[in-house]
Amino acid sequence: MIEFRNVTKLFPDGTIAVDDFSLVAPSRKITVLVGSSGSGKTTLLRMVNRMVEPTSGGVQIDGEDIVNERPVLLRRRIGYVMQNAGLLPHLTVADNIAAVPKLCGSSHRAARTRALELMETVGLDSHMADRYPSQLSGGQQQRVGVARGLAADPNILLMDEPFGAVDPIVRAELQQELIQLQRELDKTVIFVTHDIDEAFLLGDQVVILATGAKKLQVGSPSEIIENPADDFVAAFIGVDRGRRALRIKHTPNGPVLVDTEGRTQGTLVEDER
């Protein structure tokens, strides 16, 4: 369990990136932080591994204040997947993934074995092990980033728009793989995105944020869609348009659901009780 307790971050230039934010991210669940650019999502995420120190308030992991732990050790036990993959350009794919286990004291051989294993897990062909990041596509780099985040088998995984830089098809693929992975691995995940569809797809708990990391609504995807807190949230999640604004159309074969464009999206099936 990760708990933010009244955290505030005031940057030296006067920007209040996070203003008195509190949240519990439950263990073994995916908590998604979603909000527009500059709402403080990255700042919140980086407070968990002490890449950003809060100006006031604190973060607890399983009830322990993280300020009592050395940052270097804390970071080694938390997986962090960065938006731009953040790979080290002078290390091969395998060495990038193996870097964290090695920092934690694994032997070179054990770390490499682990790296090859993880490459398979994230769907990377093993012949890419000795390539350099510059020789990979954006999507492949993202996969390496995810594999590296998982390398030390951390309980906590922080993911900052990990699928932001890839095309929609690859993104959908990576999202499905993450869902699959989470089923097997059961990590406590905090996932940052500005894509509301991605948030609803992946999140057990979704947190909608406005500037200053102001919480507009916290809940499961169903709770938010069924009962948006206010008009802003309703507009943000798009309940009144596109794929989510469905109405019933009666056809000779029974009721179907159509979107605002008039395209049929599915049929309405009554629960048999």
Add this chain to the structure above:
Amino acid sequence: MNLLADAIDWIMAPAQWQGPDALHLLVFQHLYFTGLAVLIASVIAVPAGWAIGHTGRGREAAVGISGAARAIPSFGLLILLVLLLGVIHKPEAAMITFVILAIPSLLAGAYTGFEAIDRSVIDAARAMGMSEWQILFKVEIPLGLPLLLGGLRSAALQVVATVTIAAYVNLGGLGLPIITGLALRRYDMVLGGAILVAVLALAVDGLFSLVQRLVTPHGVRTSQGIARSSRGPKNPTAVPVRPLVKQEGRK
């Protein structure tokens, strides 16, 4: 053209390769001065440059000191130091002069090497749980090496050209035939010495360009500019080598 032929004849003459002032001994002295000066300068400037690059602090001071050091005419400094330290400390005076000459390029090579690394790479390394020392040794030094070698190359080139003035204080090197030749109006000798200095400089430059290629990390080499993003010009440490031999010849 005649003078050039004379100079080459002078170099080729067996007499030049015998005795206490044999050319190979002068070349050796010249390289010894260059190597030792660059080594001492590296020991001082490289850790300092790395510290500046890693912490981002002290850059202004380094730029100021480098600028001042570059503005000092080496010949004047050498004479001044000989006067200050006394005639028996001529080798030390010469060495200090050459070390001061080499420091700016090395310092700049060391810290621009670090500054040219994309900040997100350092950030990633830190977020993975690397300690500051691990960031230094596993990320910054390897990625900064090509620019450091660029600085080393400039420094070596400047020193190899400037060591010529060591002969003015009777320390030998390839400046010896040049100043002796000037005194005797033996221009074949002057030009012969100058040619040898130039050849030596080219050899040193070629050697460093080879080493520079060898140490560029794989992965950075394959795609130009991934580690070294937009920041910093391609070779900010390159300093034009002053045409020192010609200058001295005019005096």
